[in-house]
Amino acid sequence: MHDIIIRPATDGDLHGMLELYRHLNPDDPPVGPAAAAAPWSSLLRSGLTTVLVAEENGRLVSSCTLVMVPNLTRGGMSYALVENVVTHAGHRRRGLGHRVLAAALDAAWAANCYKVMLATGSTQEATLRFYETAGFERGGKTFFQARRP
Template sequence: MKEAIIRRAAEHDLPEMLNLYRHLHPHEAQLEPATAERVWSNLLTSNFMTVIVAQAAEQLVSSCTLAIVPNLSRGGRSYGVIENVVTHADHRKLGLGRRVLAHALDVASQADCYKVHLATGSKREATLRFYEEVGFERGGKTYFEVRREVALSGRHVGNWPSADQSGA
């Protein structure tokens, strides 16, 4: 394999990103082209988001998304959140995911983030150990999430809990 280049994603990368994301969520329905273009444009023009990619030849083979969140605590220092870490199945175990994450941590450092969270839905021990080897720690904080289910049609099914339903 030719040496991969680690860089920020660009507008022309959308088709390759959509192909790469099939390795992240293989059973998820493909986005409508207009939706994909709108979301991609929002990601690339946001002051808070960075999509980092590894490119080998003309193919994107690994990626992650870094959000830099402004913050009024911790002396006004931002924090980062990494999501959607993916490496093409044919290019795993070559250090590409590690390089993409290292680049994300460099971007977070340049933005003076005081911490970076990484979210994963994986329960595989090998995946969790990989994140630890990159420098992330398990068990520091407890994170919770609430999801709205999406039907195969792409429409939301159900609603967020309302304040009177939350018990708070």
């Protein structure tokens, strides 16, 4: 895996991210580059979010989004959220997801966040074990509500 680069995403990664996200929720309607340009720019420039990518030979093969939220509790320490964890189906089981999650955790700890949260809608045991082996603990503290149609 010497030719894998873990790095923050850039403006030029939009097309690769749209392609990679097809492996996250394959049943979602695709978002075209024109519709994605403004949200992508906001993600990259918000100052609160970092999209971390694993790049292999110029192709994005894994990613996660890290959001660090300023906070007035816990002594003013921020907290972080991880979302949209995805690895290209043809590149799974190679540790790429763990590597982007490790980069997200490193960034959160370096920014003095007091916790990092991740929620998954998956009930698949393999997915839950993946997050545990990446250092996350299963917990009963999470509540979730999705936007209703």
